[in-house]
Amino acid sequence: MSSLRVVFAGTPDFAASSLRALQQSRHEVVGVYTQPDRPAGRGRKLTPSPVKALALEYGLPVYQPATLNDAQAQTTLAAFDADVMVVVAYGLLLPRAVLDIPRLGCVNVHASLLPRWRGAAPIQRAIEAGDAESGVSIMQMDAGLDTGDVLAEARTPITATTTGGELHTTLADLGAETLATTLDAMAQGRTCATPQPEQGVTYAHKLSKAEAELDFNRPAAELAAKIRAFNPWPVAWCALDDDDARLRLLMASAEADAATAQPPGTLLAPDADALRLACGARGNQVLRVTRAQLPGGRALAVRELLNAQPPRLTEGTRLGRHSEAPGQPR
Known part of the structure; x- marks a missing residue:
């Protein structure tokens, strides 16, 4: 040849x-x-x-x-x-x-x-x-x-x-x-x-850091796909609290047959391996996050994060920055 x-x-x-x-x-x-x-x-x-x-x-x-x-x-x-x-x-x-x-x-x-x-x-x-x-x-x-x-x-x-x-x-x-x-x-x-x-x-289109911030009003499946797509760069994230700290999200899925009346971005009761976040325009879907990274920490399986019991990740905490839609629960 x-x-x-x-x-x-x-x-x-x-x-x-x-x-x-x-x-x-x-x-x-x-x-x-x-x-x-x-x-x-x-x-x-x-x-x-x-x-x-x-x-x-x-x-x-x-x-x-x-x-x-x-x-x-x-x-x-x-x-x-x-x-x-x-x-x-x-x-x-x-x-x-x-x-x-x-x-x-x-x-x-x-x-x-x-x-x-x-x-x-x-x-x-x-x-x-x-x-x-x-x-x-x-x-x-x-x-x-x-x-x-x-x-x-x-x-x-x-x-x-x-x-x-x-x-x-x-x-x-x-x-x-x-x-x-x-x-x-x-x-x-x-x-x-x-x-x-x-x-x-x-x-x-070219990726940008600006689009890596998550909007929990979006559907769970869409958010989960974005989290996986942006791992390892630019890495999807959401605001943790008022001091602009960020939680980086690295692996997630949409929870099947989930329903919640909580506002989008609210941390629900976790399971053994995941953070569960209300999402969707009506907050009636659940994003299940299994790998994440706290500010200053390493990327970890959520099971390890939960074992450390970080105070910022307690049930009822609302993550992300929010502008409420008309009729949106607060």
Whole structure:
């Protein structure tokens, strides 16, 4: 089987999984592109991306241009004489001139089943929306936002306990594996590009810390999905009391057949393993939280938090910030 000359472009841990798979494949990685080093940690020290760190381990040449729009950057890229450019969570837009440089164009590893969840945060948005499955798409890139033809895909279920972090790891591995087999097929001219359907398009907007605050007027199932989706970042939270302390919520489910007359956000009688919170527009649903983190503490199973009997988590306490709807019980 023939091998391909590959230029790789990626930045975070998710992309590093694909670079590792390429380095272990029959194909030759001739150059690596990644974002410029960024300040990180308490000391704000310039820190290389996970892709750069891995590329240096492999002794691969690394390039960190601020843009690929200028002629010099495109000349440098063309000098690799690459068969294909693989792009995984790179963070820079590729202009048409760059897409046309490699002989076989540019392919992207995208963490969703396209055309569902085009955009920046497909992993978390799939969980937040209550999707039953997710997956990866290997896409032939074009000038649009995740609009190119799909060369291959692989699927994985989203369970009632899947977190954003767990799905990230699963899809990083699945994407790396699917990428390697897709490049093998490309080398043999066996790929089949399937245009994305026009129906079923959704956009996965970038996550923000601002949306991590929970509104207990929302349905229990919606809140539980959001809590799992935002674990480990940006982490769902609610106000504990008037001093702006926050309770971080990491795992939850909607309690079946629950009913309560308490105002949304009220702590109900706990069970052995969970905090139970009234929620929904009428406070008639129950959110069951099984993992949480108090200010200054570690993330713990709620059983451990309850054993410590924290005074802020007693039955009848109302969590969150509230603006009452007309007729809403107080």
